Amino acid sequence: xxxxxxxxxxxxxxxxxxxxxxxxxxxxxxxxxxxxxxxxxxxxxxxxxxxxxxxxxxxxxxxxxxxxxxxxxxxxxxxxxxxxxxxxxxxxxxxxxxxxxxxxxxxxxxxxxxxxxxxxxxxxxxxxxxxxxxxxxxxxxxxxxxxxxxxxxxxxxxxxxxxxxxxxxxxxxxxxxxxxxxxxxxxxxxxxxxxxxxxxxxxxxxxxxxxxxxxxxxxxxxxxxxxxxxxxxxxxxxxxxxxxxxxx
Amino acid sequence: xxxxxxxxxxxxxxxxxxxxxxxxxxxxxxxxxxxxxxxxxxxxxxxxxxxxxxxxxxxxxxxxxxxxxxxxxxxxxxxxxxxxxxxxxxxxxxxxxxxxxxxxxxxxxxxxxxxxxxx
Numbered sequence: 001x002x003x004x005x006x007x008x009x010x011x012x013x014x015x016x017x018x019x020x021x022x023x024x025x026x027x028x029x030x031x032x033x034x035x036x037x038x039x040x041x042x043x044x045x046x047x048x049x050x051x052x053x054x055x056x057x058x059x060x061x062x063x064x065x066x067x068x069x070x071x072x073x074x075x076x077x078x079x080x081x082x083x084x085x086x087x088x089x090x091x092x093x094x095x096x097x098x099x100x101x102x103x104x105x106x107x108x109x110x111x112x113x114x115x116x117x118x119x120x121x122x123x124x125x126x127x128x129x130x131x132x133x134x135x136x137x138x139x140x141x142x143x144x145x146x147x148x149x150x151x152x153x154x155x156x157x158x159x160x161x162x163x164x165x166x167x168x169x170x171x172x173x174x175x176x177x178x179x180x181x182x183x184x185x186x187x188x189x190x191x192x193x194x195x196x197x198x199x200x201x202x203x204x205x206x207x208x209x210x211x212x213x214x215x216x217x218x219x220x221x222x223x224x225x226x227x228x229x230x231x232x233x234x235x236x237x238x239x240x241x242x243x244x245x246x247x248x
Numbered sequence: 249x250x251x252x253x254x255x256x257x258x259x260x261x262x263x264x265x266x267x268x269x270x271x272x273x274x275x276x277x278x279x280x281x282x283x284x285x286x287x288x289x290x291x292x293x294x295x296x297x298x299x300x301x302x303x304x305x306x307x308x309x310x311x312x313x314x315x316x317x318x319x320x321x322x323x324x325x326x327x328x329x330x331x332x333x334x335x336x337x338x339x340x341x342x343x344x345x346x347x348x349x350x351x352x353x354x355x356x357x358x359x360x361x362x363x364x365x366x367x
Contacts, residue, residue: 033345047317049252054260061269066304071268073307076316080249081267088271091303093296095272099279113280120276174366177318179353182330185311189331190338190348192301192308204298208305213313215306223310228303235298 010141018142022149025134026127031154033187034126037065038158040183041072042165047181048072052166059162063155064124067092069184070224079221087224098128105135106143115144122151125195200239207231322356322365330355 038059045055050072062068070091074084099120107116131147138146169180192205211227219226251263312327319327334352341347360366 036346036349043317044311050260054264057261058264058268061264062272064272066300067268067272069307069311070303071264073310074267075251075263077310078250080253081263082249084251084263084267085271087303088267089274091300092272092275094275094293094300096275096279096282097293099276100282103280103283116280117277120280121273123276123279174318174321175357175360178322178360178366179356181311181315181317181319182327182352182356183349185308185331186334186349186352187345188304188308189335190343190345192304193335193338194343194345196301197297198294200294200298201301204301205305208302209309211302212306212309216310216314224303224306227306227309228299231302231306232295232299235302236295239294239298 010139014142015145018138019145019149021138022146022151023153025130025146025150026153026157028130030126030129033191034065034154035158035161036183037187037191038161039165040180040187041065041068042162043169043177043180044069044072044184045162046166046169048076050075052163055166056159056163059159060155062088063121064092064095066188069188073224077216077220077223079224083222083225087228090225090228095123098125099123102128102131105131106147108140108143111144119144119147119151122147122155125191127151127154198239199242200235203238204232204235207234318366322360326356326359326363326365330359 041059042055045058050058058068058071062071067088071084071088074087079087102123103116103120106119127147127150130150134150135143135146165180169177172180193202196202196205208227208231211231212223215223215227251260253259312331313324315322315327330352333355334348337351338344338348
């Protein structure tokens with residue numbers, strides 16, 4: 001920690017203290033639920049044919065679980081790189097508005113841009129929810145180190161979890177192994193429903209659930225993109241239609 | 249250009265880097281760059297949320313209907329019942345994700361042992 005800004009009222013021990021408070025804040029109910037989802041991801045990555053290094057690297061580089069699960073799904077269904085990247089990008093657009101709403105909470109006049117770009121990598125649903133809840137109780141100048149502790153810990157712990165589960169997944173009894181592979185779908189079945197802001201997202205979820213397997217048979221390799229575009233587009237049209245009528 | 253298209257050690261990493269990291273972090277970086285110039289409420293974002301939700305749901309549907317590994321040895325009907333019970337339990341018990349997961353796993357493991365699916 002350099003002291004390029006002597007005007008600050010905080011000492012380096014204050015920075016460490018708030019960093020560690022961020023670390024501690026990661027141990028929470030949302031953090032625990034997230035870890036259960038990463039346990040499932042570790043097993044899934046092994047079944048998809050990834051190596052241990054690839055699975056752990058993917059966890060650290062992508063971080064957002066939907067994007068990782070979409071990439072795994074694309075790998076398993078034999079999608080080409082452009083199709084996979086497009087599907088992952090589509091599943092990650094929602095990160096932009098999340099970052100936009102988080103930045104005013106963290107930024108001060110002397111925050112350097114690279115710090116914000118670095119911290120934005122930690123933004124995914126769980127760390128965002130925790131940050132939006134906790135940041136207002138953190139002194140403004142301490143918010144970036146606090147979020148660094150919170151987000152960085154979540155990423156590192158779950159990289160470890162994925163590596164550990166990947167390592168033991170091969171020697172589990174088949175019944176436990178089957179249970180492990182059920183974790184990811186059930187996690188998303190519930191969390192997607194809960195995180196929906198408008199009923200259109202509920203329709204989108206139902207359409208996607210049905211269209212995914214249907215398109216998997218009809219158009220393997222492009223199944224995710226077509227199911228996403230058709231299911232999401234139809235849900236949006238319902239949203240426009242019902243809203244239009246409500247305003248009429 | 250699929251994940252196992254080329255028999256080199258580095259191709260999977262290129263795939264993960266371009267298809268995963270770049271495709272995800274570009275949105276986060278755009279969020280930092282845009283600052284306050286994007287509203288959570290705009291219609292375009294409703295469309296984006298719909299597309300993203302349907303896309304992830306499609307993967308989930310595939311993971312249940314066309315699973316890999318040991319889960320593929322469990323009949324489709326059992327997988328669907330486990331998922332439905334988990335989802336209903338989630339809705340009934342204060343929208344708790346943990347309750348949903350536990351209920352679905354309980355159905356799956358009970359079915360495996362009662363019907364001897366893994367013997």
